[in-house]
Amino acid sequence: MMRLPPFRYFAPKTAREAAKMLADHAADEAMAVAGGTDLYPNMKRRQFTPKVLIGLHRLEESRGIEEDDDGVTIRGMTTLTQVENDEILQAHYPAIAKAARLVSAPILRNMGTIGGNLCIDTRCNYYNQNYEWRKSINFCMKKDGEICWVAPSSPRCWAVSSSDTAPVLMVLDAECTLVGPRRVRRVPVKSLYHLDGIDFLKKERDEILTEIHVPKSNGMRATYLKLRRRDSIDFPILGVAAAIETAKDGTVEKARIVLTAVESAPVQAEKAEALLVGKKLTEEWIDEAAAVAYRPAKPLDNTDLTHAYRKKMARVFVARALRELSRG
């Protein structure tokens, strides 16, 4: 039986209190847990052995989805099942509901939260292994070791950003609220990430992600396509989120394309976005944009299927996502 390492457990009532508890401990000593579906497996494999666990499940007003004048607010502890089934999201932001539905499997989504999904640890099949296994390859730089096995000459870790919801929230220009021990700040979801497999979140370690704010859709249409071997359970080995806002005549006024699971952070395909503005989503422009958009994808051999294949699929999936949006 895989078991958790021992820890002390606290369940604060407010995010501020939780943040203070985190601040009171050294890094690695205390960690916050939302649904536990990402952290507990990692703890069982001894990627993390926090002495103190701060459970967020008793935080007041931490769940639910609400519509207001500016758009919609999704509270951090809302489960992925709730996100998937929420009527507001299904009506106005179906891509968010779809991305949530594509996370893992239904039972896990009953436990996993949207806040947790945004902060999900980066993944790598040299890293997501038991302690003994990792010891047998002399560990990797993300935990207990020196080297990045998938890119041995690299100074940084190449573990893969694996959130399905982050790319969709990014193309919708969503922001999130981070509650720290002393301050509360609101940052765009896209600036939450850092291109480093270890230090992948720009969020401070004592900040709690309490809310996600998605601006009014204003005719912005979005979608999310996910590549994985099985139609359930699996993490993305490529994800493409795209959003388009068009004028009445179909001319693109705003375009957003974000790739996930092909780098240590979600990657915004800015050149392709710029290329699309002022164009119509014809087959030619879709192909052109896809040819530009897939370039920043840097998949490596540390997840399922070959990296060359995943890179190629990035182009195919961008084109498919844009084609879907072109159909309105």
Added chain:
Amino acid sequence: MPPTKTDVAPEQSSPAQEAEPLSIIGKPLMKVDAMAKVAGETLFADDLAFPRMVFCKMKRSPHPHARILNVDTSKAEVLPGVLAVLVGSELPIPFGILPVSQDEHALCLDKVRFVGDPVAAVAAVDEETAEAALEHIDVEYKVLPSIMSIEEALADTDEPIHASERIDGNVHKAVTLQFGDVEEGFAEADVVREESFFFEGNTHLPMEQHAAIAVYGADGKMTVWSSTQTPHYVHRAMAKVLEMPPSRVRIIACPNGGGFGGKSDPFNHEMVVAKLSMKTRRPVKITLTREEVFYCHRGRHPVKMWVKTGIKKDGSITAMHFRSFLDGGAYGSYGVASLYYTGALQTVTYKIPRYKFEGLRVFTNKPPCGPKRGHGTVQPRFAIECHLDKLAEEIQKSPLDIRLEKVVEPFSTTANQLKIRTVGLKECLERVAERSDFRKKHRNLPRGRGIAITASSYLTGAGLPIYWNKLPHSGVQLQLDRGGGVTAFCGSTDIGQGSDSVLAYIVAEELGVEVEDVHVVTADTSLTPVDLGSYSSRVTLMTGNAAIQAARRLKPLLLDPAAEKLQVPVERLAMAHGKIFDRQYPEVSMDFAEAVVLAEAKHGTLGSTGSYTPPRSRGRYKGAGVGPSATYSYSACVLELEVDEDTGWVKIEHIWIAHDVGKPINPLLAIGQIEGSVYMGLGEALMEEQVFRKGVHKIPSMLDYKSPTFVDMPPVTSILIETLDPQGPYGAKECGQGPLLPVIPAVPIAIYDAVGVRIDETPVSPDKILKALEGRLAKPTVPEYDFPPPAEVPPMREDS
């Protein structure tokens, strides 16, 4: 998704059948353990607990290949909560499933041979303490170069994985068998084709992780409960390793939470908990983690294959030459048998008048391979069906006709001296072709959509036991209680396939009682007569025949006093529905229970035994022990799929599968076995692979080892074909393994029909398909190797 249809061929009349219609056999009854399983009452090995029980964890090697210089357990021994620490020198006797491969130790003595090979074990008050104690065992290793492929194994080395006089470098076994002059056959052929294939290794992944509990009693007796498919073989190995008389060792196989061949070997962890129970004088339990189950393995060998076949324009085969190269992993396991199986059943499906087989198994620094569903025959069946599809195309013949025309003749003998009995393959082929509209669809579907037809055969039980003996392969003992209950004792092990139910159905049928009045006591080496185990699809036929014999020996004891009491001639009495009655005047009857009382009064305590030994095989050459079976099952499959040419993604649209089951003892369970086989075959064809990187298992988890989910399973139409085999109980043959075989090659063959590219290896993953579409997929190759000269083939024995 359309509903899955099941249809059963109309029952054929058989002169052998008795006058009474069968009241239980052939009916879709509930399994005898079904309600316990749905209630969560079934106790699997890890569910057992005993007073004072302690827990074991094993310290495993982090190196694929290393010499053990020193194991220091002193720090672990003094930890609070630790009761005992065990090292290899305390159990120095080697073991292994085959008498020729006694190459495993409970804990490694001098060397470790793969990452996960155990070197020490701890018993402690709880699992967490045991696990923590492992960190305090210091093992000093001298790391050796690791050998991770067949090619590396064939290279010269100063440090072979097993140093033994009987082993040449890392070549575990090399064999050559020749039956007839294949060169002459190739000369006669109109078309000769040769090519190579590769079948990737994969594993069983039973949902239940292996567990074992040992209780060494104050009476000096050892009892071990284990999730094993072969309690009898564990019994022998355990007594040997513990150096105890087998008479004082008892092995009880718990219901297995899935086996598929993965729980067929005696395992080191079983020996370890037994010894720890002797050391601590307390019950000791071990439950493996999922990762450790990947290290137990014994799964499908990765096999490189080369095949050369000559055919005439009419499609008949003139000769076949087949070579296989097996990557065996670190130990022998069933490997010698696996090796022979890669060459044994080629001749059992299609007529092959001249046949040559060369096979090689090497040791590598990976978990040992062994028997997985379809043992050793799955890889060559993949190669041959793909090969035959290309040959059919070359001579412009329909892949259906080329198969139909060369199906082996019933009651014939193959080139390699295997005795064929009933053959339902033509009907299987015709039925799947008809149901799927194969003739119309083949080569006529729109681009991107494809269809394939494939065929196969499999054993109904290995003709010979694992170790040489002349004893029965299965025994059943019956006991009656005065209330009319019947208890059937048998060594057979229920791994989910329903062997306990089959035993109960047959006893109930024969004695005319309700299934609910039969109690089964199985898989306990002290309580039950030997059955060799749940492997090689042997149980229904062998246990079934033994049960029939036991029941038919008991019948006269019951009928005789009943006839006296009812004053009816004994020949006129029948037994059914819990009654003994006069066939002419059914109202003249008595309850079964009353007959039991009368019989016990007349004869004393009642009981009977029955046993079964398969017919003697005909071959007398070295290697002839692998392949013979009482009878063979046959399967045919049509698979339709769609390929996305932009992504290489495959969607299986539908599978039609027909299986010659002889006679289904219970059609519901037979269909379940077929659907499960289709599932496992699809997993192997599309995504499952046991692969290594940097000397370690690349993906030892349920997440990364890809087992298809509910949403990945296509609709299946299963068709049962009845041939009423004279060897099988009521005509039954196996159905648990054979239906897996034709599914795997059907995937690449249908892909070819869809998009015109050939994938000659497994798994047929989207990246490979895309590469093939781009013309960049490399063809599989086989290594160079000088095989030994063919063994002499003496004339066959007469039919027994």
Added chain:
Amino acid sequence: MKHLLNLSVNGEPVEVAVPLHHTLLEVLREDLRLTGTKHGCELGECGTCTVLVDGEPVLSCLALPIELEGTEITTVEGLTKDGRAHPLQIAFAETGAAQCGYCTPGILLAAKALLGRNPRPTRLEIQEALAGNLCRCTGYIQILQAVERAAAADPADYTKPISV
């Protein structure tokens, strides 16, 4: 260090002293001896350990009991009501849906939750609801048939004694 927890399992209040880092799976099997709940990976990857918390399926290998005080936990042992089997249990037994039976408890509970919110699911809906529960024996088809069969039965139909 152990903590005293008050849980409600299968309608019965239970008081159990356990270390806080022990998951619900461990507490159910090892402390409460409710061994009907099985385990296949303990990492949330196979669905075998599924139980219901307030009627919704959760993975007991990733659930902390301390977070479940005040909830109602249902295991396979709690499916049987007053000694009578749940229609799903009967359908699974009659349809051959339990081969080795090891994944069965988790799937039964996931299916019960599905039928609770969607009494007449389509085959695709059943497949999707159970898509996190792996089974290696059946190929899933007889399980799908069993859920359909149970859905067709009277939902409140505890008709059959557990011992048939």
